[in-house]
Amino acid sequence: MAEVDLSTELCGIRLQNPTVLASGILGTSKGLLKRVAQAGAGAVTIKSLSLEPLPGHNNPIVIGFEAGMLNAVGYANPGIKEGAKEFSNLKEVGVPVIASVIGRGVGDFMKVMEELWGLDFAAVEVSLSCPHTPGYGMLAGQNTPEATKEIVSVVRKCTELPLLVKLSPNVLEIGNVAMAAEEAGADGITAVNTLGPGMVINIEARQPILDFKVGGVSGPALRPIALRCVYDIYKAVKIPILGVGGISTGRHAIEMLMAGASAVGIGTAVYSRGVEVFGLVCSEIKEWMEANGCASTKELIGAAHVS
Amino acid sequence: MLLEPIMMKIEEVIQESPLARSFMFRKGLEYQPGQFVMLWIPGLDEKPFSISYHGKDFFGITVALKGKFTHRLHEMKAGEWVGIRGPFGSAFNLVVSEANLLDVGRACVVGGGVGMASLATLIERLGDLVVVQGARTASDLLYRNRFKVAGPLPTKDMLLCTEDGSAGTKGVPTDLLEDLYRHYRFDVLYTCGPEAMMVKVLDFAMQYNIYMQASLERYIKCAVGLCGQCSCNGLRLCIEGPVLDCEKLRTLEDFGRYARLRNGRRVSIEEYLGGNRRPNKHPSA
Structure with a gap:
């Protein structure tokens, strides 16, 4: 049998394989992006940048539980101006790099987009869905169809790069939010951000462990929800989907492709399987494809949509 | 390895120098020299500290006064509780023989x-x-x-x-x-x-x-x-x-x-130490 083709396309970007470093994990430095690329990721996403620097929440910002992780990082980032310095000469990374941007409103987004000019990003991801940062994402009501449409329409005018919109799973009809993004000119949907927020209490300390008390849920607990969201979005829109949520094995990745994703984001699994998770997932996908007579990832995307 | 903070009672506090105190805990930890733990003061913050004492059923950390967090920790006395997560990180590369001596020499x-x-x-x-x-x-x-x-x-x-x-x-x-x-x-x-x-x-x-x-x-x-x-x-x-x-x-x-720095900005070591260490100005640790 001929070599299976792991490559895929996401909003016109060619990826050598469908694994993508999800935003918020390891994307603080070009050095780490390079390392993730060397570990086998098809593309990488930087940690979200805002207009002004944000200190983030106090520690603990991450806490594990039996079905995943909770995080309340609070968008710690050096701001777009410093970020632009960190992420110069991105060609060195070796794979497409996706910029992740956040803002308190359209004004922020416009200014942030301006600073991205001239950098070597392959695409821009607008995150409207963080559940743990006051003033941003879900806590600013950006996860409604109306707000999504308003923000995406403005960002669309600021860039010619492929535009992804990252959605929250914490809505009743995620398909409607995806449609709003599509109508406003988005080229793709990233689904989903973390779930919740949730809480873990240390009963001896008699208080929540996360300093922000609540945090977004990721990892295994999120996976079935993320799959359902991607499945719904695939039915609702024509633009491609970057499926994220709880993926840690090749089987999980294939499941996500079958739900309708064109590529899969990996984040929390870096904890359980190390930075090597990208290469491992790729070889597991390849093995499965070989064993099941599947020549190309194209055959997998949306395959679970039977009438 | 403890993935969520376990509340532990401070067993003893040792004044090591005018600015450094050790906090001792009666608890065995799987640990190799060089690794660190995260110490949580509920409601305040959580910071990394190297383990400086270790035995079968105890360990301790040595903390120098730097900022808000270490000031609060230095106020704490035997009998008070903090959260411990870890140990984490890499260890010094020791090749220990059966006689418990380093194989690599002097x-x-x-x-x-x-x-x-x-x-x-x-x-x-x-x-x-x-x-x-x-x-x-x-x-x-x-x-x-x-x-x-x-x-x-x-x-x-x-x-x-x-x-x-x-x-x-x-x-x-x-x-x-x-x-x-x-x-x-x-x-x-x-x-x-x-x-x-x-x-x-x-x-x-x-x-x-x-x-x-x-x-x-x-x-x-x-x-x-x-x-x-x-x-x-x-x-x-x-x-x-x-x-x-x-x-x-x-x-x-x-x-x-x-x-x-805390917000991820890459700065010179001097600026990092200034920003993180100057007591009462930018207290961090």
């Missing part, structure tokens, strides 16, 4: 300031070694009663130096390296302290082709390799560090030069 341990904390349990494990401890002034020197000062080899020799000359040799530990090497002919160098000092130790190790390891300090948040806060070029200091060996260090652009 070691030289170079400690500066509170960097001695992460070297203390290593010193206890090593058989044949010389220790050089440097501090600003005599009262800042740590563990003077714990390790024999200037005894004969192959027991533990600890040489002292202070910047103001108030104890031991006047100067910094790296001033002594040439003489020490001539005298002791050590085979391996371990170091923890100010990064400028560790850079000099690396240079020395390279010059004489001696295996060397250093324990670095950076702002650590998640401690489980996800958040990227402690990124040192392509390394995560909470996973691949804090202990790195000479082969890694010599290619690490950030070593001795750059570190990241």
Whole structure:
């Protein structure tokens, strides 16, 4: 049998394989992006940048539980101006790099987009869905169809790069939010951000462990929800989907492709399987494809949509 | 490894120097010298500390006063509770034989300031070694009663130096390296302290082709390799560090030069230390 083709396309970007470093994990430095690329990721996403620097929440910002992780990082980032310095000469990374941007409103987004000019990003991801940062994402009501449409329409005018919109799973009809993004000119949907927020209490300390008390849920607990969201979005829109949520094995990745994703984001699994998770997932996908007579990832995307 | 903080009672507090106290816990931990734990003061913050005492059913950390967090910790007394998560990170590369002596030969341990904390349990494990401890002034020197000062080899020799000359040799530990090497002919160098000092130790190790390891300090948040806060070029200091060996260090652009502030901005080590360490101005640790 001929070599299976792991490559895929996401909003016109060619990826050598469908694994993508999800935003918020390891994307603080070009050095780490390079390392993730060397570990086998098809593309990488930087940690979200805002207009002004944000200190983030106090520690603990991450806490594990039996079905995943909770995080309340609070968008710690050096701001777009410093970020632009960190992420110069991105060609060195070796794979497409996706910029992740956040803002308190359209004004922020416009200014942030301006600073991205001239950098070597392959695409821009607008995150409207963080559940743990006051003033941003879900806590600013950006996860409604109306707000999504308003923000995406403005960002669309600021860039010619492929535009992804990252959605929250914490809505009743995620398909409607995806449609709003599509109508406003988005080229793709990233689904989903973390779930919740949730809480873990240390009963001896008699208080929540996360300093922000609540945090977004990721990892295994999120996976079935993320799959359902991607499945719904695939039915609702024509633009491609970057499926994220709880993926840690090749089987999980294939499941996500079958739900309708064109590529899969990996984040929390870096904890359980190390930075090597990208290469491992790729070889597991390849093995499965070989064993099941599947020549190309194209055959997998949306395959679970039977009438 | 404890993935969520376990509340532990402070068993004892030891005043090590005017600015440093050790906090002892009666709890066994799977641990290798060089690793660190995250200490949580509920409602305040959680910070990394090297384990400086370790036994079958106890461990301790040594904490220097720096900012808001360490001030609060120093106020705490035996009987009060804190959360402990860990241990995390890489360890000093010890090849311990059945006799519990280091296989690689004779070691030289170079400690500066509170960097001695992460070297203390290593010193206890090593058989044949010389220790050089440097501090600003005599009262800042740590563990003077714990390790024999200037005894004969192959027991533990600890040489002292202070910047103001108030104890031991006047100067910094790296001033002594040439003489020490001539005298002791050590085979391996371990170091923890100010990064400028560790850079000099690396240079020395390279010059004489001696295996060397250093324990670095950076702002650590998640401690489980996800958040990227402690990124040192392509390394995560909470996973691949804090202990790195000479082969890694010599290619690490950030070593001795750059570190990241809490918001992730990469700045010079000097600015990082200023921003993180100046008490009452930007209290962080």
